[in-house]
Amino acid sequence: MLTCRRFLISITIFLLLFFGCKSGTPQLTFAVGGASNEVEYWERIVAAFADSTKIDVVLLRQPTDTDQRRQGLVIPLRSRQPDPDVFLMDVIWVGQFAASDWLQPLDSMVATGDVNLADFFEPIVNQVDTYQDSLYALPVYNDCGLLYFRKDLLVKYGLKPPVTWQQLIQSADFVQKNERVTNPSFFGFVWQGAQYEGLVCNFLEFAASNNGGITDSAGRIIVYTPENIEAADLMYDLIHKHKISPPNTYTEMKEEETRLTFENGNALYERNWPYAWALHNKDGSRVRGKVAVALLPRGRKGQHAATLGGWHIGISKFSDSKAEAMMLLKFVLSYATQKKLALNLGWNPGRSDLYEDTDVRIRMPHLGVLKNAFEHAVARPTSPYYTQISEILQQNQNAALSGRSLSDEALAKAQREIDEILQRYNE
Amino acid sequence: MNRKIKEPVSFLLPLIFFIAAFLLFPVLGTFWNSLWQDVPFMARRFVAFDNYVGLMKDGQFWQASFFTIAFACISVSLEMAFGMITALILNEKSRLRGALRGIALIPWAIPSVIGARIWQLIFRYDYGVANITLKAIGIGPVNWLGTSAGAFAALVLADVWRTTPFVAIILLAGLQTVPDDVLKQAQIDGANIFQRFHRITLPMIKPIIMVAILFRTIDAMRVFDLIYVITGGGPGGTTASLSVYGYKFFLTGDFGYGSAVSVILFIIALTTAIIYMEIGKLRSQ
Numbered sequence: 001m002l003t004c005r006r007f008l009i010s011i012t013i014f015l016l017l018f019f020g021c022k023s024g025t026p027q028l029t030f031a032v033g034g035a036s037n038e039v040e041y042w043e044r045i046v047a048a049f050a051d052s053t054k055i056d057v058v059l060l061r062q063p064t065d066t067d068q069r070r071q072g073l074v075i076p077l078r079s080r081q082p083d084p085d086v087f088l089m090d091v092i093w094v095g096q097f098a099a100s101d102w103l104q105p106l107d108s109m110v111a112t113g114d115v116n117l118a119d120f121f122e123p124i125v126n127q128v129d130t131y132q133d134s135l136y137a138l139p140v141y142n143d144c145g146l147l148y149f150r151k152d153l154l155v156k157y158g159l160k161p162p163v164t165w166q167q168l169i170q171s172a173d174f175v176q177k178n179e180r181v182t183n184p185s186f187f188g189f190v191w192q193g194a195q196y197e198g199l200v201c202n203f204l205e206f207a208a209s210n211n212g213g214i215t216d217s218a219g220r221i222i223v224y225t226p227e228n229i230e231a232a233d234l235m236y237d238l239i240h241k242h243k244i245s246p247p248n249t250y251t252e253m254k255e256e257e258t259r260l261t262f263e264n265g266n267a268l269y270e271r272n273w274p275y276a277w278a279l280h281n282k283d284g285s286r287v288r289g290k291v292a293v294a295l296l297p298r299g300r301k302g303q304h305a306a307t308l309g310g311w312h313i314g315i316s317k318f319s320d321s322k323a324e325a326m327m328l329l330k331f332v333l334s335y336a337t338q339k340k341l342a343l344n345l346g347w348n349p350g351r352s353d354l355y356e357d358t359d360v361r362i363r364m365p366h367l368g369v370l371k372n373a374f375e376h377a378v379a380r381p382t383s384p385y386y387t388q389i390s391e392i393l394q395q396n397q398n399a400a401l402s403g404r405s406l407s408d409e410a411l412a413k414a415q416r417e418i419d420e421i422l423q424r425y426n427e
Numbered sequence: 428m429n430r431k432i433k434e435p436v437s438f439l440l441p442l443i444f445f446i447a448a449f450l451l452f453p454v455l456g457t458f459w460n461s462l463w464q465d466v467p468f469m470a471r472r473f474v475a476f477d478n479y480v481g482l483m484k485d486g487q488f489w490q491a492s493f494f495t496i497a498f499a500c501i502s503v504s505l506e507m508a509f510g511m512i513t514a515l516i517l518n519e520k521s522r523l524r525g526a527l528r529g530i531a532l533i534p535w536a537i538p539s540v541i542g543a544r545i546w547q548l549i550f551r552y553d554y555g556v557a558n559i560t561l562k563a564i565g566i567g568p569v570n571w572l573g574t575s576a577g578a579f580a581a582l583v584l585a586d587v588w589r590t591t592p593f594v595a596i597i598l599l600a601g602l603q604t605v606p607d608d609v610l611k612q613a614q615i616d617g618a619n620i621f622q623r624f625h626r627i628t629l630p631m632i633k634p635i636i637m638v639a640i641l642f643r644t645i646d647a648m649r650v651f652d653l654i655y656v657i658t659g660g661g662p663g664g665t666t667a668s669l670s671v672y673g674y675k676f677f678l679t680g681d682f683g684y685g686s687a688v689s690v691i692l693f694i695i696a697l698t699t700a701i702i703y704m705e706i707g708k709l710r711s712q
Contacts, residue, residue: 074467100469187555195661247570248552251662260552384469391675395487399663402573418487424481425466 028055028324031087033062035067038345045340049331055324060084061260077102077316085319086276086328088311089129089137095312095382098131104315104322105134107327114330117352127379129312136314138333139350141341143309144373145205145296146278146366153179159295165234167210168218168247168269170299172244175268183266188244190258191271192296193235195398198254200390202271203397206231208307208378210299214393215381221389221422224415227301232400232407234299240403250401259369263287268352271296273309277366293369295376308377310350392417445500454693461686478687486630487664488688491672493693498668499647502586506643507636509587511596515624517595528599533591543656546585547572550657575665578658582666585653594639601635602628606615637707644703645696669695 032042039061060083062069073087077097091099109115117125120139129137144409147168149322151162157175162168172188176413179186192198200214207213212227238245246253246261255272259279262270265286270276280291295304313332315325332338338349342360348370354360355371383389400410461479464472518612519527534542549556550571558568572578605628613623629636651670652658660667660675669692675687 032537046508078467096467195659195663229478247568250554251570251572251658353667385466385681388676388681395664398661402662404575404663404665424477425464425469 020348022108027058027083028321029058029060029083029085030328031060031062031073031084033072033088034064040385041341041345043383045332046328048337049328049367053327053331055327058083058327060087066090073097077318080318082316082318082320085325086315086317087102088313091308091310091312092127092380092382094137094312096384096386096415097136098136099382099384102317103136104317104319104325105136106138106315106326107135109326109329110135114326115333118331119335120236121351121352121374121377123377124308124310124379126376127377128308128382131382137312138314138329139310139337140313140332140372141311141347142350142370143273143275143348144370144377145201145271146274146373147294147296147368148268148276148291148308149294150268150287150290151292153268161292162269162297165297165299169238169242172268173242176244181266182340184265185266187261188242189238189248189269189271190245190253190261191238191249192253192255192258192269193245193249193398193401194252194254194256194257194392195250196419197394199397200393202230203235203381203393204307204378205271205296205305206235206299208297208305209302210234211302213378213423219381221381221383221418223270223393223418224411228411229407230301231299232411235397236401237401238409239401250398263359274366274370277364278346293366295369295373297380304373305372305378306376308374308379314348321410343404381404385421388421389418392421443452446465457689457693460489461683461690463683465682476685479691481684482687482691487667487672490664491669491688493696494555494579494666495648495650495668495670495695498582498586498650499644502583503640503643504646505583505614506594507640510598513591514593514598514602517599517686530544531595532592534589535596537589540656541650542589543585543653545582547589547657550581551624556675572658573662575662578662580664582657585657586647586650587600589653590643594643595641597631597635600633604635605631609662628679634707637703639699644699648692648696648699665704 022121026346028085030042030046032039039059042059046059050056061267064071070090070093070097073084075094076083078098094103106115116134116139124139124142125135129135129139145160150267154161154171157171157178159171159175162171168189176186176188192202204214204396207228210227213230214221214223216222224286239249240245255276258267258270258272259276261267262272262276263280264284264324270323277291277293279285296306298304313329315322315329335351335354338351339357339360341347342349342354342357343363346364348364348367349360351353352371352374356368361367380386382388396405396410396414396417399405402409405413448504462473462475464474464477513531517524517531521527537545552558552568552570552573555571557571562568570577571581609627610623613627619628648668649670651674654666654668654671655674658666660671669688673688673692674686676688677681
């Protein structure tokens with residue numbers, strides 16, 4: 001009797017599992033992740049979408065960690081699952097996903113006028129969302145490197161915000177010497193030099209501001225150039241020669257470490273992402289109301305540069321409800337929705353026209369500088385094996401920062417290792 | 428099948444099942460994976476032993492291998508020395524013995540990631556205890572984790588701190604099997620404390636020492652959490668163990684290449700284990 005009942009129970013569970021997984025009618029699934037308040041807010045946005053279009057959207061909640069989010073998308077896409085239909089992608093995945101042929105081209109949306117590319121930042125659309133002349137994604141949230149500075153200290157010493165790295169070094173050195181009298185842990189300039197992805201972002205800014213970079217115009221990965229060596233030397237000098245950046249720059253400094261150093265009043269300049277703005281200005285911050293932002297300085301040979309971050313929205317090529325997915329895209333990218341995201345989550349809009357919106361500007365006064373920065377945005381390479389390339393760059397740049405090898409040697413070694421990787425995967 | 432065979436086999440079956448499910452298949456599966464080129468954004472491709480050929484040419488891999496072996500040798504030697512001293516102290520009859528044994532176990536009882544985090548905070552440049560102490564006695568702050576030698580020393584220190592209690596407990600169990608009357612007799616015969624230790628205690632607990640060394644060496648070769656937390660493999664990749672190096676490929680990169688690293692680590696650890704066991708056999712014969 002007992003075994004019979006057990007048998008029936010297990011059969012029932014099996015059938016439930018088997019048929020429960022199969023979805024009958026196609027439905028729109030939208031994968032979003034991030035902090036819990038962000039996911040909650042997406043709930044409200046898809047509810048508003050359902051109200052106006054009568055299309056129900058299932059929200060697929062992803063974790064906060066970026067690598068886990070990618071893994072959560074790569075698995076269904078590789079096995080050509082119809083869900084999720086729509087998802088958010090980190091800026092560096094768009095090229096990888098497009099190269100894998102996992103994304104639905106959005107050119108038809110441009111043709112029908114559902115989206116107008118003039119509403120977005122041209123460098124971002126060109127560098128990130130376009131792959132082999134087709135449009136595959138559009139930005140929902142833009143991010144890029146900024147220079148934060150203490151306006152009270154600059155006023156105190158009669159200085160102007162730096163436009164070139166040379167000016168930054170001189171003013172930081174001067175202020176550091178004077179501030180050290182009362183605050184021995186004061187440093188002129190903090191940035192991210194630890195061995196992780198953030199180092200590549202910082203390096204790209206130093207390099208691009210000196211007319212260097214990681215990719216050439218043909219999309220090849222070229223790091224061993226005189227401009228890049230000069231940029232790497234500058235990074236080394238900030239720590240070891242000018243001594244305006246702390247010695248733990250290359251061991252411990254990530255975003256949060258630099259933010260806290262700056263927020264505790266221990267730095268004049270800080271390189272960080274826009275998220276730090278709200279935190280610097282919240283209650284309890286020692287630098288509240290004393291912070292301003294500027295473009296990152298330019299080098300001897302180049303222009304201002306800011307490494308691009310952010311989240312872009314796209315549609316799966318394997319989606320079973322592409323028409324509905326495009327309506328959702330249009331809705332998320334609309335002026336009204338983007339404005340809501342900016343006002344409620346503090347997100348830097350994907351659309352460029354919102355940067356002139358009065359309500360948004362009152363809430364986020366730094367958007368003026370940010371808009372300018374996006375015009376100077378530089379993207380990281382969009383290669384299927386970017387992760388391996390980044391790993392090599394991180395390691396060799398970190399070795400150069402620590403003084404274990406010269407910038408020249410480090411970049412030459414990085415180039416050799418990258419070429420080996422490319423050879424291994426392109427045989 | 429007759430009953431004589433059937434019975435023992437049926438008793439062994441659950442064990443064989445678990446060993447197969449949790450040891451054999453994962454090992455074989457990893458080996459199978461290592462024969463493929465498996466990058467998330469590209470088609471999976473069978474490459475036979477190309478990953479291994481690539482590893483042989485990979486400078487980072489060699490650096491990680493040397494680091495792993497050096498780390499295991501140095502930290503295990505120190506752990507055995509300190510573990511022995513601790514065990515001898517704990518074996519002395521005193522009123523505090525119970526309390527001391529409890530206290531000595533604390534580092535081992537702390538989860539290793541938390542222990543590693545504690546050491547990372549101690550060595551932090553700006554507000555770590557190590558630098559605050561140095562500043563107090565008038566020596567400038569040192570960037571402990573900023574040089575490869577400093578980072579190596581910090582990792583060894585953290586590992587020794589954490590696993591000495593483990594070694595001590597194993598050795599203590601061994602010490603307690605040494606009969607008191609033999610030691611007493613030796614004392615009556617005029618052997619001093621060092622002679623007693625060298626001639627009686629040490630030979631009697633040798634098998635236990637071998638077990639402790641074996642456990643610790645294999646464990647030290649697989650070291651991951653400690654390094655991942657304290658240095659992340661830096662500065663400049665000089666403190667990446669084979670596990671840390673292989674992990675990077677599993678995270679987002681090439682699963683086949685990462686599997687090849689794991690297979691080699693497995694072979695190194697297995698060889699070490701076999702060598703130790705053979706040495707143990709020779710000694711006991």
